[in-house]
Amino acid sequence: MNKLDGFLAYTESHSGVVYAVAAVLTLAIARLDWTLDDMSIGFLYLIPILFSAPSMNRWQIAGFAGICGILTEAFDPAQGAPGKTGWELVRATSPLQWAAGSSERFVVAVAAFAMTGFFASELNHRRRMLGEHLSALEKQIHLRREAEQRLLILIDTSPLAILTLNSRGQVDLANESARLLLGFESGQLQGQPVEPYLPLLGRMLHRGGRNIRTNVEFRGQRRNGDIFLASVWLSTYQTSSGPGLAAVVWDSSENLRDREGAGLDSMMATSRVLVGAVSHEIRNLASAAASAHAALAADIPVSENYQALGTLIRGLEKIAAAGLQMASGRDRAVADLATVLDETRIVIEPALREEGIALIWEMQGPLPVVQGDHHSLLQAFLNLARNSQQALEGCERPELRIHAKVENDLAIVRFYDSGPGVPHPDDLFRPFQPTASHTGLGLYITRAILRSHGGGLLYEPQGHGSCFTVELWPVENVRRE
Numbered sequence: 325m326n327k328l329d330g331f332l333a334y335t336e337s338h339s340g341v342v343y344a345v346a347a348v349l350t351l352a353i354a355r356l357d358w359t360l361d362d363m364s365i366g367f368l369y370l371i372p373i374l375f376s377a378p379s380m381n382r383w384q385i386a387g388f389a390g391i392c393g394i395l396t397e398a399f400d401p402a403q404g405a406p407g408k409t410g411w412e413l414v415r416a417t418s419p420l421q422w423a424a425g426s427s428e429r430f431v432v433a434v435a436a437f438a439m440t441g442f443f444a445s446e447l448n449h450r451r452r453m454l455g456e457h458l459s460a461l462e463k464q465i466h467l468r469r470e471a472e473q474r475l476l477i478l479i480d481t482s483p484l485a486i487l488t489l490n491s492r493g494q495v496d497l498a499n500e501s502a503r504l505l506l507g508f509e510s511g512q513l514q515g516q517p518v519e520p521y522l523p524l525l526g527r528m529l530h531r532g533g534r535n536i537r538t539n540v541e542f543r544g545q546r547r548n549g550d551i552f553l554a555s556v557w558l559s560t561y562q563t564s565s566g567p568g569l570a571a572v573v574w575d576s577s578e579n580l581r582d583r584e585g586a587g588l589d590s591m592m593a594t595s596r597v598l599v600g601a602v603s604h605e606i607r608n609l610a611s612a613a614a615s616a617h618a619a620l621a622a623d624i625p626v627s628e629n630y631q632a633l634g635t636l637i638r639g640l641e642k643i644a645a646a647g648l649q650m651a652s653g654r655d656r657a658v659a660d661l662a663t664v665l666d667e668t669r670i671v672i673e674p675a676l677r678e679e680g681i682a683l684i685w686e687m688q689g690p691l692p693v694v695q696g697d698h699h700s701l702l703q704a705f706l707n708l709a710r711n712s713q714q715a716l717e718g719c720e721r722p723e724l725r726i727h728a729k730v731e732n733d734l735a736i737v738r739f740y741d742s743g744p745g746v747p748h749p750d751d752l753f754r755p756f757q758p759t760a761s762h763t764g765l766g767l768y769i770t771r772a773i774l775r776s777h778g779g780g781l782l783y784e785p786q787g788h789g790s791c792f793t794v795e796l797w798p799v800e801n802v803r804r805e
Contacts, residue, residue, distance in 0.1 A: 339379040346376035346388075354395045366396030366433065373437050377444035385441035393434035485573040491566025493517055493526040505575060507547035521545050522554060522573065529560060529569045536560045541576065553577045657777075658799050659698040661735055662691040665728060668705040676713060681722040688729035692798035696777035701796075704770045704781075708739045708792050711766060715743030715790065730798065737794040738784075745790045746783065 349372040357365050369392035377385055479486050485502035487495055495502075498513045506513065506521050519526040524542045537559045544554035555576040560569050669685065676683045694701075709724065716722035725740040771781040774794060784791040 342376050342379045346372040349375065350392065350395070357395070364396070366392075369396060369437060370440055373441045374444050377441040378448040380441070380445065382442065382445070385445060386438050389434050389437035389441055392437045393430050396433045397430045483574075487513075487518075487571055487573070489518055489525060489529055489569040489571070491529075491563070491568065493519060493529055496568070502573065505546070505573060507550075521547070522556070522571075525556070525558065525569060525571055528558060529567055531560075535562070544573070544575075555579075657695075657697040658693050659696050659701050660691075661694045661701075661728070661737075661796065662687070664698060664701045664705065665691070665726070665737070667702055668709065671706060672709045672713075676724060679713065679716075679722070681713065681716055681724055684723065684725040686725065686727040688727070691728055692730060692735055692800070694735050694779075694796040694798055696774075696779065696796055700773045700777070704773050704794065705737070707766050707770045708794070711792075712739055712741035712743065712790075715741055719743055733798070735796040735798055737796070739792045739794075740786070740789060741791075742789045745786065745788070
């Protein structure tokens with residue numbers, strides 16, 4: 325703030341002092357003008373007007389200009405030397421006693437003083453507005469610089485590779501993670517074409533149409549020739565020189581390996597469960613056939629065909645025994661039931677919402693860690709939820725309620741739906757049901773998965789709708805075999 329700004333700020337905040345000083349200046353000029361008989365110094369009244377105008381409003385300025393105009397004309401030599409007597413002073417200050425032409429000069433003087441005051445007041449007002457605008461602008465610039473600094477720190481320290489491309493497909497800006505990801509030394513990545521390393525970005529940059537906001541996965545390549553799976557969130561935008569692109573890139577190769585490994589493990593676990601369930605059914609049939617074969621062998625003569633049938637039955641028993649042995653050779657696994665249910669909700673909730681199905685979650689108390697494979701339990705819960713979704717098609721008030729709690733040392737998860745119910749509950753868990761909408765193996769495999777971990781799947785009849793109950797053993801209550 326300079327001296328003028330300080331003075332003007334003082335006059336605005338101390339108007340009483342300003343008015344007093346202006347009055348003293350006015351009286352001093354009037355006294356001096358009165359004593360000078362041969363000249364007029366009325367123009368000096370501009371000094372108190374300029375001094376006091378910044379702290380006055382328009383009416384105050386007009387009134388003060390009128391007073392200064394009267395004093396200017398009263399002590400003008402054209403009125404005749406007023407002298408020192410009181411009567412002559414009264415005659416000089418009375419417009420009725422003024423000489424010819426004084427009124428016109430008075431109007432001009434008042435207008436000049438008023439316009440000067442208005443000019444000074446408006447100039448101060450504009451100066452104040454400009455100061456406030458500059459102050460706000462400086463504050464915005466300061467805040468923007470702080471935000472830019474924080475953003476630069478965030479970008480530079482981000483573990484994700486962040487880069488921008490210009491309209492020619494060259495790297496405009498890149499953080500340290502981007503340089504490390506693509507195998508460049510510090511400062512060498514700027515200005516490099518991105519096509520050899522992240523080819524899809526160059527194609528997305530010059531794609532026609534409106535701006536793009538998406539995420540993609542594609543093959544990336546480092547400077548030394550190593551390839552990796554690049555997961556990219558990108559957006560395009562328009563600049564004065566053409567299209568631009570901003571991308572956040574990370575190497576998801578390890579995630580791909582983990583995902584495929586987990587998928588393979590889940591598939592193998594499910595396959596073992598299915599083989600075990602089928603082997604169990606084969607063993608039951610083979611045992612029944614073996615008993616019937618032994619009973620008949622005691623009553624009828626043994627033929628070669630009959631002996632071959634016995635050999636076939638014993639072969640089936642061996643196959644069933646081998647399948648059961650393979651299924652029992654799984655590793656013991658545990659899963660956090662609350663996490664599995666959270667992931668189930670994330671998967672099924674959008675689809676149910678689109679179908680207009682109300683989803684109600686009732687998690688009673690803290691849920692335990694249970695015996696079971698995480699992915700297998702998730703598959704079982706998803707299958708039960710999808711069965712309920714199919715059952716609720718066309719219902720007047722479709723609703724799925726999932727209730728979980730610990731009950732009698734077991735973790736219980738119930739899937740209630742307001743559908744039409746199950747007409748033949750005894751046939752629910754049999755494979756290849758003719759009335760099933762797909763293969764007829766969903767509930768059969770789901771129960772087999774749960775049984776393989778020591779749990780179970782039950783159907784609880786309801787007055788309206790249906791309820792499937794999942795039973796799981798908390799780790800601290802696992803039955804000793």
